[in-house]
Amino acid sequence: MLIHDDCLNALKHLQPSSVDLVYLDPPFFTQKKHKQRNRDNSEEYTFDDCWESVDSYRHYIEDRLKVCHEVLRDSGSIFLHCDRTASHYLRFALDRVFGTSHFQSEIIWSFRRWSNAKKGLLNSHQVIFFYSKTDQFKFFQMYQSYSPATNLDQIFQERVRDKRGKSAYRKIGSKPILIDTKKGVPLSDVWDIPYLNPKAKERVGYPTQKPIALLERVLALATQEGDLVFDPFCGNGTTLVAAKLMKRRYFGMDLSSKAIQLAQHRLENPVKTHSELLQKGRDSFRNQSTDIAEFLQQINAYPVQRNKGIDGFLKDGERIKPIPVKIQRHEESLDEARKKLLRACKSSDFDKKLLISFEAPSLSCDLKHNFYVIPSVLASYELISSTLLKGTSS
Amino acid sequence: MLIHDDCLNALKHLQPSSVDLVYLDPPFFTQKKHKQRNRDNSEEYTFDDCWESVDSYRHYIEDRLKVCHEVLRDSGSIFLHCDRTASHYLRFALDRVFGTSHFQSEIIWSFRRWSNAKKGLLNSHQVIFFYSKTDQFKFFQMYQSYSPATNLDQIFQERVRDKRGKSAYRKIGSKPILIDTKKGVPLSDVWDIPYLNPKAKERVGYPTQKPIALLERVLALATQEGDLVFDPFCGNGTTLVAAKLMKRRYFGMDLSSKAIQLAQHRLENPVKTHSELLQKGRDSFRNQSTDIAEFLQQINAYPVQRNKGIDGFLKDGERIKPIPVKIQRHEESLDEARKKLLRACKSSDFDKKLLISFEAPSLSCDLKHNFYVIPSVLASYELISSTLLKGTSS
DNA sequence: TCCAGAGATGAATCCACCC
């Protein structure tokens, strides 16, 4: 259900104590007008985030939070999305409306972002406050995998306390007792979820669009199938799309009729980016074994992850053009490795190329292609820099 | 320099406008008494974090922030460490004393933690607010490496704007032009720095001890050699130790004489954990190639990272004991793989073991050792679960 | 019914020992 109205009037359309989850992404008090054009430039979406004063902003928010509180069931929760500009005001308002003791989590949505360097740190997170209406709230624990540094062997061993109260592993004879497989680590409050890619199909051109994956996680934590989800500032309707995909009922409101139209349209044809990054996580792109990574570090090169022919680029401030490096794999012949590197370089104008080989007998150089081969046993930053980096061609 | 006194009196010891960086880690308004014993149980360190009301806490902090503001140079900055309990109050205080426009960053210190599960998300971050005294503040940009998902090839291509103002890659003929090597991505405001390990030598037994690595990053961002660093709640003196190691001058105050003694002692013998984790990052423990990881996922097994003989454990809720799995590598013979798995299992009472082999001709089972070998071409969750997981022994 | 304090808990990490 979608209503074009101020959410202050939500009670005209919703029963009190009927909603299981409120997710809202209100204006952030940026004091700016936000605009963005859609894909074919035919429409411009805007919203206004300018206020007379902090106080008027605070009142505006607090009044609407009160309505949210009223429509929520006792077992319900609210997730409030904010950026750093006014997060403290928003949390204050939540404390007042929901009560300090119903604060559950400060969720950090962390993402990687491309941006020009400014003075200072690159802002790459937003905050989601999670409050429950009462102490008895719906919550479905999720688990994440153990850290790679964890000693899993040991985690599976049963423990007891000895007489002095120290913990020890229970053993029969010399062998420890194994216990049932564990589920993993409870989900942390720092969520690394990629930002909606500028080219993602999921994008509809509305400002501040959130990835569906983020909303899916929120819905999975606090609702079941059939539950009612309410988004009082629904905008382009990401929350509602996520709800629809996950078989929750949904109700959205927005002051902009264009937003409502857009959301309506999205709900009829929900598109979710099938992104490998979103599904498998950033690390799935890491295809280098640690050996290779260490080798690259040794010769002072940047690692490159998504290229079969190039493993890294040599770092050197004085050179204008980077030099691609490939490290021969044990399952590759020297000639195969050579071909892969050349193929990968075909479409660019690298002037020199470097192959590190474990089977080449000595340093060699094919001057026609400016192709250097260095045996891995000799490879060092010093040798490389004296051979390749000195004769700079710009 | 270390002074045993309330930092409200800092001006007795410090000139106004003399300090380059203030880092503080004040009480968090947890309304609890915090204690911890040191390594050999000879000393107990405590501090009190109980307050009459939020207001008294707020005043306490605000008064001390005013002193910090006064001792700071115009080019100086303040980093205020807080947890989620009262971060909004602290930020209000900073806004009032330093001015909203001097807010620079909300830094998220994120870590992995071990704690028993509760209803809700596992709290695993703390917040550091970064404010500058003026707009002209010292800041030394740091860079981190590109995300593995980044297409580095493309980053190195020069870009220009076309007539319509859209950016495009500059090409000569069909080949893109390569530009100078880049420095990396500007440091983000989400910092993943491991929590101080329970067994770390760096630990001195004082509650809430922060890792030196965290402080080093703060100091590197906002100070140079010789600069003066002030910690008004220095506790065990981590900030000062970091300052000393980085050749900054330092000044610490604390209300507890035990803390001052401890800090003094630490400064005389600064110990910093030489941690592989801190140096190389968590991913250095990941020694599995993506192929192996995908294979494990396919057969529904937990990956194990730190073991030459065991690559994973089969997941199954109904079984009592986990079953270790090894996947034969191409550079290993079947017999080597077999031996490695058996050796790794020696000290535990696993009842079944599974080896996935690319050279075994067919499924085989050594009943004496309960050792199963499955050819990799046949390996699937269905086969494995019907062969190994059904006949449960508890 | 609420609060304080005791008791149970669990995985991430460094360390030290062992081949």
Add this chain to the structure above:
DNA sequence: GGGGTGGATTCATCTCTGG
């Protein structure tokens, strides 16, 4: 002797009990 792996330790915890 040096890399690998088992073991110990911890709680700006979390939960439960009893007064």
